[in-house]
Amino acid sequence: MSGLEITGLSKSFGGVCALDDVSVAFPHGKINALIGPNGSGKTTFFNCVTGMIRADSGRITYRGQDLTGRPPHRIARAGIGRSFQLCRVFPRMTVLDNLLCAVQPRTLRAKAGRSHSRAETERARHWLTRMGIDHLERAEAQNLSWGQQKLLELAGVLMSEPETILLDEPAGGVNPALIDRICALVSELNAEGRTFLVVEHNMDLVMSLSHHIVVFDRGWPIAEGPPSAIRSDEKVLGAYLGV
Numbered sequence: 001m002s003g004l005e006i007t008g009l010s011k012s013f014g015g016v017c018a019l020d021d022v023s024v025a026f027p028h029g030k031i032n033a034l035i036g037p038n039g040s041g042k043t044t045f046f047n048c049v050t051g052m053i054r055a056d057s058g059r060i061t062y063r064g065q066d067l068t069g070r071p072p073h074r075i076a077r078a079g080i081g082r083s084f085q086l087c088r089v090f091p092r093m094t095v096l097d098n099l100l101c102a103v104q105p106r107t108l109r110a111k112a113g114r115s116h117s118r119a120e121t122e123r124a125r126h127w128l129t130r131m132g133i134d135h136l137e138r139a140e141a142q143n144l145s146w147g148q149q150k151l152l153e154l155a156g157v158l159m160s161e162p163e164t165i166l167l168d169e170p171a172g173g174v175n176p177a178l179i180d181r182i183c184a185l186v187s188e189l190n191a192e193g194r195t196f197l198v199v200e201h202n203m204d205l206v207m208s209l210s211h212h213i214v215v216f217d218r219g220w221p222i223a224e225g226p227p228s229a230i231r232s233d234e235k236v237l238g239a240y241l242g243v
């Protein structure tokens with residue numbers, strides 16, 4: 001079955017056209033990247049796909065389900081998780097509590113008491129271990145490095161077991177050792193069956209990690225294909241060099 005498919009997506013802010021009739025599909029089971037110069041519409045695209053903002057027109061389908069106009073929680077329930085460019089963690093909460101917060105209480109009793117099951121706590125510890133930050137479980141999130149906070153945010157996304165994960169600049173501001181860790185994790189999680197769509201400015205990372213790349217320029221996809229094709233595409237070079 002197909003993965004995420006977008007048809008005719010448009011979004012303007014006042015007189016600024018951020019997305020202009022975008023039609024694009026991302027293969028399921030792959031690591032996809034969305035790249036483009038500053039202001040080319042990548043974050044707006046993420047926000048429309050995850051229901052954070054409503055597109056002016058267009059259709060969003062995922063695994064055959066129509067998600068157009070659905071609110072963020074419905075999109076999450078369909079199996080799509082996302083991280084943010086400016087990492088979203090609760091700074092004064094412990095690392096473990098940040099993850100437990102990411103879990104939607106499933107039963108009425110849990111909703112009333114906001115209690116978490118032992119299984120949820122174990123799952124939180126499992127993801128902290130996978131991220132390599134389990135030793136920080138009792139630390140306040142504000143005391144983690146920026147890269148560790150990115151790993152914590154990714155662990156939070158994984159708590160709801162999404163099959164597709166949208167990552168907004170996972171390497172932005174992160175030190176090289178942790179960038180390597182994030183790349184290794186994305187590859188491992190992909191090998192385990194998760195699909196990724198990554199917005200990233202670090203071209204070395206994009207070229208080494210991705211199977212499929214879509215390039216936006218001025219709210220419009222100008223190229224798509226494997227890294228080898230994108231690297232030498234004249235339209236892409238032109239968009240980045242401004243020629």
Ligand SMILES: Nc1ncnc2c1ncn2[C@@H]1O[C@H](COP(=O)(O)OP(=O)(O)OP(=O)(O)O)[C@@H](O)[C@H]1O
Nearest residue numbers: 013016017018036037038039040041042043044045
């Ligand atoms: N809330 C908003 N109000 C007004 N204009 C906006 C808003 N959000 C985005 N824009 C404009 O829409 C265009 C696309 O912006 P967007 O943030 O989607 O690009 P981007 O490719 O993610 O950029 P960057 O790589 O710098 O994060 C830009 O011209 C931007 O100024």
